[in-house]
Amino acid sequence: MKHKGKATSFDIAHYAGVSQSTVSRALRNSPLVNEETRRKVHEMAAKLNYKVDKNASNLRTQQSSTLALLLFEDPTTDESQINPFFLSMLGSITRACSKEGYDLLVSFQSSSQDWRADYEDSHRADGIILLGYGDYLDYQSRLQQLLDQDTKFVCWGAKVDGREDLSVSCDNYGGGQLAAKYLIEHKRTDCAFIGDASEHSPEFFARYEGFKNTFEQHNITLSERKIANAISTEDSGYHATKSLIANNISFNALFAASDLIAIGAIRALQEAGILVPNDVRVVGFDNIPAASYVSPSLTTIEQNTTLAGQMLVSNLLNLIKGEKVECTLLPPNLIVRNT
Amino acid sequence: MKHKGKATSFDIAHYAGVSQSTVSRALRNSPLVNEETRRKVHEMAAKLNYKVDKNASNLRTQQSSTLALLLFEDPTTDESQINPFFLSMLGSITRACSKEGYDLLVSFQSSSQDWRADYEDSHRADGIILLGYGDYLDYQSRLQQLLDQDTKFVCWGAKVDGREDLSVSCDNYGGGQLAAKYLIEHKRTDCAFIGDASEHSPEFFARYEGFKNTFEQHNITLSERKIANAISTEDSGYHATKSLIANNISFNALFAASDLIAIGAIRALQEAGILVPNDVRVVGFDNIPAASYVSPSLTTIEQNTTLAGQMLVSNLLNLIKGEKVECTLLPPNLIVRNT
DNA sequence: CCACATTCTGACACCGGTGTCATAATGTGG
DNA sequence: CCACATTATGACACCGGTGTCAGAATGTGG
Structure with missing residues (x-):
């Protein structure tokens, strides 16, 4: 035998x-x-x-029971560190896939110019999930190309022109509102914002807009001078905050576009002898695991990654099946901790 | 056209x-x-x-240019949180794979009983990488079965009976020595250990052994009473440390089997009004990203995940090619921060 | 001009399954 | 006992490439 x-x-x-x-x-x-x-x-x-033999079976049936995950990184991020928020998404996507009986191919894409998206063309995957804070404006032409080729895909965060159904994202605008309401309730109306408040980072921009507009509804105008640019790394948040301090810009609250930025910001504040939360209250965004470890533990706007992963996968599968898919906006959630 | x-x-x-x-x-x-x-x-x-068409091509050539990564989680860990150390490994493995022109299938395995390892049998992958702190003793029979089937695989951490070449791991014993030497240099010889110092967690055990034996070489005996069991989560580290404190067990240094444990331990110490590092110095293990964010920032034994990922991939590829592979022990590295 | 090597191309079997069609075996009703 | 439906099975084409082999076209030397 x-x-x-x-x-x-x-x-x-x-x-x-x-x-x-x-x-x-x-x-x-x-x-x-x-x-x-x-x-x-x-x-x-x-x-x-x-x-x-899956190759024989897939060849005959023309489907692979596999999805591909493309993870776009900020090109500035160093090799070994990956944004923990996306790692968390990766975890939930993996689980959602296996629950649906699909395998998952994972691929990190560092260059925004020529990323590989031929997983479907080569019949290695039935569909693609795109994940990243990336500067998606650069990608629109590539996304359009995928659309033209009739490639099945869904995106996290980014909008695809004219195809809202391909996006799953957190209600970033609503998250910004939550942060603003929290700070207003605590009488902290002199706010700084650390992140990229331009349309190059659509997600960060929406967070900022929700934040700013809520203040305006309370007749409070945020000063443009109190915005500091940062990408989503601890280091970048640290330096951005440091430069605000160096320029003698005062504030009694700080909204960071992501938790990593917030953690860096807190470090900068502490080094400058500014007390958190007494002198400056800080609100982050994402609720990464480390948000609860740092001290003081971080008050933040949570994105439900478990749900997000599930929605990405189920929307993609529906798309593959040819069913109608709705644009999906996930509700954010304020987590009050000690900042 | x-x-x-x-x-x-x-x-x-x-x-x-x-x-x-x-x-x-x-x-x-x-x-x-x-x-x-x-x-x-x-x-x-x-x-x-x-x-x-990769299916057709793979079918004909009988190889898939794909590796599978099985990630074993502590069954007690909750859904959304994955050990950051392994996530970091995942990142470096992904990169190492793509550098070699291989795709990576990622799969999380939560049950230690009947995990799926049929990626090679079904020709979906050419080889498998096993990753986890898991209680590998339970797995030996499964590993043996993989060996019998001539499945190509490599393991992180775990030993495969009689096949040292299939393992890549950090020199955990040496890491324990580093931690001990550091504490001895700082005259902290009354040490607690948080982690699993039994053979059920071979990696933790080796860390403990290296630690203990170094103290013994300096004629210092560690008290068994100062060992508290914990799995690698912040929460578990917190509770283990709390129970030591509750039992009035004194110590002026603490070696945690992982950074997450260390971070939890520091929280417990701080809550009890014990100053870190003044009253108790803390050394962790892994050097996860959060180790540098927490305050005080964590002194720890680094495992080089970039190198580890590369070695796992290259050893596996050599195995697939039928070449001899050496047992691989990676050197740990002391990172001195503020604990 | 023929023998022979070299370069390039096409025909065809093959990888290991899946799906269709034909058919054998059995049952059912009139 | 025959017409017909039902059930279970085997033969075979097919998915889209890869590798082998045969042979056409061209070049080279004697």
Whole structure:
């Protein structure tokens, strides 16, 4: 019964005394095969440790039961550190995939110019999930190209021109509102914003807009001078905040476009002898695991990554099935801690 | 030139006026095809946006240019949080794979009983990387089964009985020595250890052994009473440390089996009014990103995840190629910060 | 001009499954 | 006992590439 190489369905057929066609049907539990025969085939397959060759099966059926995840990184981020928020998304996407019986191909894309998205063309995946804070404006032409090729994909965060159904994102605008309301309730109306408040980072921009507009509804105008640019790293948040301090710009609250930025900002404040939260209250965004570890622990706007992963996967699968998909906006959630 | 469905090599052949065989050869840059023909074929392939069907190609060549990563989690860990150390490994493995021209299938395995390892059997991957602190003793029988089936795989951390070449790990024993030497230098010899100092967690155990033995070489005996069990989560570290404090066990230094444990331990110490590092010095293990964010920032033993990922991938590829592979022990590195 | 090597190309079997069609075996009703 | 439906099975084409082999076209030397 020992065999060189892996067993094929012909081997099972031979030992079970049936035809290869019957083996194939029996293993997929087709109702066409006799109960007794099915049992015999399954038994033999188990004995020979037979596993269906996915390449052959995929080739014939023209689908792969696999999704591809493209993770775009800020090109400035260093090799070993990956944004923890996306890692958390990665975890939930992986789980959502396996729950749906799909495998997941993971690929990190560092260059924004020529990323690989040929997973579907090459029949390696049935669809693609795009993930990243990235400067998506650069990508629109590539996204359009994917659309033209009829590639199935969904995006986190970014909008695809004219195709809202391809996006899943947090209600960033609403998150900004939550942060503003929280600070207003605590009478902190002299606010700084650390992040990129331009349309180059659509997500950060929406957070800022929701934040600013809520203040305006309370007749408070945020000073443009109190905005400091930063990408989503601890280091960048640190330096941006330092430069505000160096320029003698005062504020009693700080809204950071992401938790990493907030953590860096707090470090800068502490170094300058500014007390958090007594002198300056800080609100972050994301609720990454570290937000609860740092001290003081970070007050932040949570994005539900578990739900986000599920929505990305289920929307993509519906898209593949050709069903209508709605634009998906996930509700953010204020987590009050000690800043 | 528009076409329903995706283009195949036959389409290219048709439009380029050559045979399908020639197309296949031309696209793989076989030296057998004429320069002029090759150019024509490449041009037409680009125009039709043709991509080789990986299923067909893999089926024929019997290899997939894909590796599978199985990530084992502590079953107690909650859904959304994944050990940041492993996430960091995941990042470096992904990068190492793509550098070698391989794709990576990622799969989280929560049950230690019946994990899926049929990626190779089903020809979906050429080899498997196993990653986890997991209680590997439970897995030995499964690992043995993989060996029997001649499945190509490498493990992080765990030993495979009689096959040291299949493991890549940090020199955990040496890491424990580093931690001990550091504390001895700072005259902190009354040490607690938080983690699992049993053979159920071979990595933690080795860290403890290196730590303990170094103290013994200096004629200092660590008290067994000062060991508290914990798995690698912040919460577990917090509770373990709290119970030490509650039992009035004194110590002036603490070695945590992982950074997450250390971060939890510091929280427990701070809550009890114990100053870090003045009253108790703390040394962690891993050097996860958060180690530098927390305050006070964490002194820890670094594991080089970039190198680890590269070694796992390159050892696995060598194994697949049938080459000899050496057991790989990576040097740990003391990172002195503020604890 | 023929023998022979070299370069290039096409025909074809093959990888290991899946789906369709034909057919054998059995049951059912008139 | 025959017409017909039902059930179970095998034969075979097919998915889209890759590798082998045969042979055409051209070049080279004697």
